Amino acid sequence: MNSSVTNNIGWTRQQMAQRVAQDIEDGSYVNLGIGIPEQVAQYIPAGREVIYHTENGLLGMGDTPSEAERDPELINAGKKPVTAIAGAAYFHHADSFAMIRAGHIDICVLGAMQVSEQGDLANWSTGAKDAIPAVGGAMDLVAGVKQIFVISQHTTKTGVSKIVQSCSYPLTGKAVVSRIYTDLAVMKVTQAGLKVVELAPGVDWDYLQARTDCKLV
Numbered sequence: 537m538n539s540s541v542t543n544n545i546g547w548t549r550q551q552m553a554q555r556v557a558q559d560i561e562d563g564s565y566v567n568l569g570i571g572i573p574e575q576v577a578q579y580i581p582a583g584r585e586v587i588y589h590t591e592n593g594l595l596g597m598g599d600t601p602s603e604a605e606r607d608p609e610l611i612n613a614g615k616k617p618v619t620a621i622a623g624a625a626y627f628h629h630a631d632s633f634a635m636i637r638a639g640h641i642d643i644c645v646l647g648a649m650q651v652s653e654q655g656d657l658a659n660w661s662t663g664a665k666d667a668i669p670a671v672g673g674a675m676d677l678v679a680g681v682k683q684i685f686v687i688s689q690h691t692t693k694t695g696v697s698k699i700v701q702s703c704s705y706p707l708t709g710k711a712v713v714s715r716i717y718t719d720l721a722v723m724k725v726t727q728a729g730l731k732v733v734e735l736a737p738g739v740d741w742d743y744l745q746a747r748t749d750c751k752l753v
Contacts, residue, residue: 545738546690546719554579555734556645556687556717564642565589567677569659570614572687573645589641591632591673596624613673633673636680644681646674648688648716650703653750655713655725657686658705678709690718690747697749699723699730720744729753 547555553575560566560576562584568574577599580586588597590612597612598619606617620626635641650658659674678684691697699716715733716723721744722734731753735744745752 545743546736548719550575550579552687552717552719555722556685557581559685559715560584560586560643562586565595565640567591567636567641567644567681569644569646569674569677571647573647574612574614574616576645576687589632589635590618591629591636591677593627593629593632594618594620594624595627595635596621598624633676636673636676639680639682641677641681643683643685644677645685645687646677646708648686648698649705650698650700651686651688651713651716652700652703653725653730655711656703657684657708657713658703659708660706674708678712683714684709684712685715685717686713687717690720690744695747697747700749720747723752726753 549572553572556576557579558581560580565587567589568576577586577588587595589595590597592611592613594612598621601607601617601619605619608617610618610620612618646657646659648657648659657678660672688698690699699718713725715725716730720736720739721732723730724733729751732741732744735741
């Protein structure tokens with residue numbers, strides 16, 4: 537667990553996912569990345585309808601099934617078992633990416649290794665230990681989806697900021713991120729730089745800025 541959370545500073549991963557869910561509007565078509573982004577679906581406010589898309593060919597992805605309900609042929613892009621809601625549609629992998637590339641998905645929530653102050657995203661690496669070894673469908677998602685939300689710990693396990701002036705890892709996309717949600721703050725990418733929208737509990741401006749490798753607005 538992130539050290540800031542163990543000191544009662546900042547949001548847990550579940551609280552981060554809940555905070556992202558608050559900003560997803562009713563009627564949105566949403567693609568969720570692997571890891572923390574997958575938890576966002578659990579926290580959509582009551583009364584909102586959100587339709588989930590997975591790039592391996594399902595529109596209308598439902599909750600995680602119980603052991604008894606699991607269908608080995610019904611999985612998401614992360615190979616995890618899912619369910620399908622009433623009215624869900626199945627389609628070819630190529631058709632799924634056609635939906636993405638044509639701009640039919642409203643929001644994609646992705647994890648990140650680094651995000652720059654200009655909204656550049658790096659969420660894969662050719663060399664880092666335990667990193668995603670290939671970019672996969674993320675490059676299509678950041679190019680075709682209307683809004684990209686990033687959810688990530690603010691720093692690495694060694695305390696290095698993931699929010700940077702310029703990404704040192706290979707880029708997934710340039711100037712593609714709209715908002716960043718970390719355990720310390722919510723930030724919006726603007727022409728003037730990263731604007732802090734909200735601070736997490738126990739976090740003040742100096743604490744956040746000291747752990748961020750670019751100037752915040």
